[in-house]
Every structure is written in C-alpha cells, then in structure tokens.
Amino acid sequence: MSSIQNRIHAFAELGNFLSQFSSKKIEKSPTVLHNDLFFDGFKHQMKVAKENNAWFTEDNILFAIESWTKALSKVNLNTWIKSSYVSNQSSKTIAIIMAGNIPLVGFHDFLSVLISGHSVLVKQSSNDKNLLPFLAKYLEYVDPSFKGKMTFTEKQLEGFDAVIATGSNNTARYFEYYFKDKPSIIRKNRNSVAVIQGNETAQDFENLSEDVFRYFGLGCRSVSKLFVPKGFNFDVFFEGMYKKHEIINNAKYANNYDYNKTVYLMSEFDILENGFLMIKEDESYSSPIATIFYEYYDNPVDLKIKIHQESENIQCIVANSFLENEVKFGQTQHPELWDYADGVNTLEFLSKI
Secondary structure, three states: OOHHHHHHHHHHHHHHHHOOEOOOOEOOOOOOOOHHHHHHHHHHHHHHHHHHOOOOOHHHHHHHHHHHHHHOOHHHHHHHHHOOOOOOOOOOEEEEEOOOOOOOOOHHHHHHHHHOOOEEEEEOOOOOOOHHHHHHHHHHHHOHHHOOOEEEOOOOOOOOOEEEEEOOHHHHHHHHHHOOOOOEEEEOOOEEEEEOOOOOOHHHHHHHHHHHHHHHHOOOOOEEEEEEEOOOOOHHHHHHHHHHHHHHHOHHHHHHHHHHHHHHHHOOOOEEEOOOOEEEEOOOOOOOOOEEEEEEEOOHHHHHHHHHHOHHHEEEEEOOOOOOOOEOOOOOOOOOOOOOHHHOOHHHHHHOO
C-alpha cells in the first residue's frame, strides 16, 4: 500500500473503533484492533468530557462519534481523497487552533492535515480537550508512522508552516493579524438558516427541530434564523419543535432560556415562546441559546439575492427546492467529508503549502 493508503487504512480502523460507541448501545467488539488497550479508556474520556463541559451531554458526544463513524469508512475516505489533489510533497507542520463549541469539532481539520501527509500541532479549546488526544494515541498504535506527527500544546504556537484557526469574529481579527506572514485558513462566526416557503409538511418541521436543537444550537451548522413568508403562521413551526421539548430538562439550557427570556421581557421586545424556545424578529444571524431569529420576506428572488450577498455569515441553508446548495430539513448535522466549513477546500489548501 502507498503511504496515503496506509493513512486511509488507519483512519478507517479508527472509524471501526468508534463504531462501538453509539446512542443505541456501547458494546465492545472482538474485531476492533487494540481494543483491550483503548475501549475502557475511551469510555472514561467520554465521562471526563461530559464532566468538564455541561453542554457535552452523553447524547451529544455519542451523536458526534456516530457521525465520525459513518464518515470514516474506507469508501468515504477514498471518495474524498479522489475528489481533491493530495500530493506527496514534503511534510510541513500545520498548526490548528480548535473551537470547543461541540464535541470533536476540530476533527475534520486534524484528519485533513494528517491524511495529506503533514504533521499537526494542535491547540485545543479548554471546552473540548479530552477526546481527540486519546484518539490520536489510537492512531499511533494502528499506524506507527503517525508517531511524532501529532503534537498537542497549551503553550504559544511556534515552529509551524501554516495555520488553520477557528474562532469568533473578534478572535479572527486577532488571528489574521498574528498569522499574517503564514498561509492560513481563518474561520469566523457563521450560522445556518432555514427558508420557509409555506409548503412544508409537519414532518419537515419535526426534522427541522433536529437542526435547531442538536448540540443545543451551539454549532455553526445549527439553524439560528428563519426566513418566513409574510403572514406565516408559526403554529406549525412550534408543533414541529415540540418533538424536542425535553431539552428544557437540561439545567444549563434552562438557565439560558430563563435569562434570555427575562432580558427580552425587560427590554419589551416582541417574542413568541412555547416554554422551551423563543422566536424573535431580528435581522441578525447569530441568536442566543434557546432563541431563533426570524425575518419576513415578500419576494423569493429578493431573498435569494440577500442570501447570496450575505453568504459569508451563513454555513448551511435548509430549504425544499429553493437554492442549489441547500440542505434537506433535519440534515445539517450530517455533513460529508467533502462538505467543507465556510466552503474552503482544506485539502486543496494543504496541497499548496
């Protein structure tokens, strides 16, 4: 096997390891490599991750793991690699500054760097620092050529050739200045939107509840804004959202709901709410936790132009036959390996360094 095939094999084995951890059951499989060394340890890391970050519920951690189990199949990995140019140029060191909003959120960048044959220097968020170093250790056991190619640091980054950094709009400005002399991908705040046209089914709105509430709405692929036709009746929307009503039983979510509701009421904003979700008319894309913003539109053509003009604020667009690159209702949290954050092809960037 070529070295690229070795790397694909290693990540496919990692996918096989992760397949033991799903929301249906967590069960040790006799066919997984190095399981005696790693199975119980990973269970422990999941527990620690949950204890360290109240947003990382077991349900959300397992959902993220299941997504990566599906993505890391040999077929998917080969399809992805074939769709991009991965050269055998000399290995460089790529620094990755990771966000910590959802479990394993920086894994795609980590995978992209290593599959391209580069070394990775990772600065993790303190909110998500348990799972990835453990999985890196598993990769070293599957393919010893990864040894020395993965470094995790809490110190200032140094000795790297390029950087991939994810943060808020404020930190992005800092990153752009700080890394101005290096090739870089700098990611800013983005949110996802849903376009409601009035022909949606009850099932569409139930599916949309997954796009709204998965990861408590903290992901860039989480829907935080609706575009709705003038005169839209929100009853059918709230009926669909009810599928996720138990989210209010999470103490951290409930605290945010109560706090934001109080702020809105004191400010005398017009809101509609159902006991676990508020909707507010607002032109912004980034809504607080437990809140969805909405905006009315008159003309679908004008809305398409607006979405195009403001595309740098938008990660995904959920709709039924409205735009070319739309995502189906309920599918925002199921990206393929080739669905790049912010539309920037990471493999292409890494091939040119």
